[in-house]
Amino acid sequence: MNTTDVMPQEPLRVVNVGLELFARELEAQGVEVVHVDWRPPAGGAEIAALLGRLGD
Amino acid sequence: MPVRATVWRGFYQDSVVLMHVAAEVRALPGVRLAAALMGTPANHELLSSAGLATPDSKNATAADLVLAVDAATDAEAEAALAAAKGFFDERRRARESTGRALPRTLDGALKQMPDANVALISVPGDYAKLEALTALRRGLHVFLFSDNVPVGDEVELKRLALAQQRLCMGPDCGTAYLGGVGLGFANVVPRGRIGCVAAAGTGLQAVASHVATLGEGISHGIGVGGRDLSAEVGGMMTFFALRKLADDPSTDAIVIIAKPPAPEVMPQLDAAIRTITKPVVVCALGAAVPASAPATWVTTLEDAAEAAVAGIRGRAWTPRSFTDxxxxxxxxxxxxxxxxxxxxxxxxxxxxxxxxxxxxxxxxxxxxxxxxxxxxxxxxxxxxxxxxxxxxxxxxxxxxxxxxxxxxxxxxxxxxxxxxxxxxxxxxxxxxxxxxxxxxxxxxxxxxxxxxxxxxxxxxxxxxxxxxxxxxxxxxxxxxxxxxxxxxxxxxxxxxxxxxxxxxxxxxxxxx
Structure with a gap:
């Protein structure tokens, strides 16, 4: 994974998870974007909360 | 008036897409009310209060899309539901025509773009922490637009971000500028010499727009979320961002846009500002201006922009009530x-x-x-x-x-x-x-x-x-x-x- 910092003049390369609108707006600025076709995990919010507490 | 609802199981669509489909359906002949919502508990309440709940709609889960209409006739209600289906079919066809399969997860996206450096996350709050954790663990900076994230989760995310030397902008971050790129809700402003650390999305938008009007630009605008200077979060991301901007050669002045800081965070904020040799302007709406602050404290967003521009131009500045x-x-x-x-x-x-x-x-x-x-x-x-x-x-x-x-x-x-x-x-x-x-x-x-x-x-x-x-x-x-x-x-x-x-x-x- 990229270990350099964003703060210098490095081009942004973005993964967009959520509102597709934001991916389109980044593309309009010439930014490389991969949009994730996200959906809630099976089991819903409770499972997501559990997964959020577990290690990777 | 006939009320009709249809449920698409396991068909997630974001709130902006749903707004567009609801607006299209509402404009059809005979349609009095229309809603396109995911089946969350809050949305079931909305459907009930609008008189749009049906036995079918009540079974929908947060992963299911409900489309409900109240129309003048049965035929018009059915036509409205068919039109909504057509809307989604059209979107699917447009997406398929690109020939590019969309990944279903952040990790799937990283297979397509292994050198990604930022994750922009705007999923519903219940799921935001999980996505942000994954992004930070993969070494990405995070722009977390989602709200309704508990403050304990925010602390955990920001601790991880600092350990990784990554930005965790948010939760509830509306706007950021990184190297001339606007993320989220962002006005089109030139790149320039003023860096911002912002606890408020529209606050950053207003300051950036005023800076542009005054003929200057933004180097970076780092969102931190509205609670960063609270006692619980302790300014973790504000102080990290301030150090980054202080070291950034393209930034000549710094504006901090904040809510009133918690009293226990103020000494640290003062100490952080004292280490910065560039002009620093603080706009903490509603906060009392400290007597001996190491920065220029202002009371409005417009004044923040004017004071920063005066700072980089080496000019004196005094606030005024009106331009004209x-x-x-x-x-x-x-x-x-x-x-x-x-x-x-x-x-x-x-x-x-x-x-x-x-x-x-x-x-x-x-x-x-x-x-x-x-x-x-x-x-x-x-x-x-x-x-x-x-x-x-x-x-x-x-x-x-x-x-x-x-x-x-x-x-x-x-x-x-x-x-x-x-x-x-x-x-x-x-x-x-x-x-x-x-x-x-x-x-x-x-x-x-x-x-x-x-x-x-x-x-x-x-x-x-x-x-x-x-x-x-x-x-x-x-x-x-x-x-x-x-x-x-x-x-x-x-x-x-x-x-x-x-x-x-x-x-x-x-x-x-």
Whole structure:
């Protein structure tokens, strides 16, 4: 994974998870974007909360 | 009226897409009401209260899409549901025509783009932490637009970010600028020498737009989320971002846009600023200005931009009430010469920071202002329509303008409202052309008020730049054509509203 910092003049390369609108707006600025076709995990919010507490 | 609902199982769509499909269906013949929502508990309540719940819709889960319509006839209801299906079919065809399969997870996306460096996350709050954790663990900076994330989760995310030397912008981060790229809701501004650390999305938008108007630009604008300077979070991301901007050779001055910091964080904030050799401007709306602060403290977003620009130009700066006091004087005199507006102020805002700034400016001038449960019972009210309670199950009012427009029309019939104060926020991500519908709503409200023998004065400010897709000049012209008094900043709009409510304030506000 990229270990350099964003703060210098490095081009942004973005993964967009959520509102597709934001991916389109980044593309309009010439930014490389991969949009994730996200959906809630099976089991819903409770499972997501559990997964959020577990290690990777 | 027949109510029909259909449920698409396991068919997730985001709130902006749902807004568009609901709007298309609502415009069909015979359709009285239409809703397109995911089946969350809050959305089931909305469907029930709108009379749109059906036995089918009640079984939908948060992963299922509900489309419900109330139409004049069975045939029109069925046609509306078919049209919605057509909308989604069309989207699927358009997506498939690109020949590129969309990943279903963040890790799937990283297989397509292994050198990604930022994750922009705007999933519902219940799922935001999981996605942000994954992104940080993969070494990405995170822009976390999602709200409704518990503060304990925010602390955990920001600790991980600091350990990884990554930015965790948010939760509840509306706007950021990284190296000239705007993320989230962002006005089109030039790159320049002013860096911002912002706890407020519309606050950053307003400062960046004012900076652009003054002929300068933004190096980086780092969002930190509204709670960063709270006792719980302890300013973790603010201090990290300040160090980054202090070391950044493209940044010559720094603006901190914050909520009032927790008292226990203030000494650290002071200490952090003292290590910076560049000019630092602090705008913490509603905070008392410290007596011996190591920075220039200002009280409005406009002043923050002006002080920073003066800082990099090496010029002295003093705040002023109005850009064009003479124009305000003549406008207020014209209003005073006509039928006096009798009643109170109603502020209807889409930008939360702008709503709070309005209250901070208005209260010393006209007395208590009811906002977010503060000063209940006061005649003057300011409402932040972007607050969680108004955005459940629908897109933000900067995108979905219908809710505010209908409140403006209602205000026309409210006997106690004499002055209507509104913002209009332009930029990427916002509604493509909000001025005409806002102007139409204000015209309607004023017509209703006049029919009832009342005067309704409308005052506005527009956050935007000439580079924004909506066009600043065109949006202002739309409002002015509806006889809306448009001021160059939200602060000036609030002061102008105070003058209309109490012309005696002229000696304080228009003396210069």
């Amino acid at each position: 006091a003479a124009a305000v004087r003549s406008r207020v005199a014209a209003i005073a010469a006509g039928a006096r507006p009798r009643g109170a102020l109603l502020g209807l805002f889409t930008g939360g920071t702008l709503a709070h700034e309005a209250r901070v400016i208005l209260e010393p001038l006209v007395g208590p202002v009811n906002i977010d449960g503060a000063a209940p019972g006061s005649a003057h009210r300011v409402i932040d329509l972007g607050a969680d309670e108004f955005t459940r199950g629908r897109a933000h009012p900067m995108i979905d303008v219908a809710a505010r427009d209908s409140r403006i029309r209602e205000a026309g019939a409210a006997a106690d409202v004499a002055v209507l104060l509104v913002d209009l926020v332009l930029g990427r991500g916002a509604h493509p052309d909000p001025g005409p519908s806002l102007a139409a709503a204000i015209r309607d409200a004023r017509a209703t008020a006049e029919r009832d023998g009342r005067t309704l004065v409308a005052i506005a400010s527009v956050v935007g730049t000439d580079g924004d897709p909506q066009g600043l000049a065109r949006q202002i012209a739309e409002l002015r054509a509806a006889d809306v008094h448009v001021l160059p900043s939200s602060a000036q709009a609030a002061r102008s509203a105070a003058l209309v409510l109490d012309p005696r304030l002229a000696s304080r506000l228009l003396s210069a």
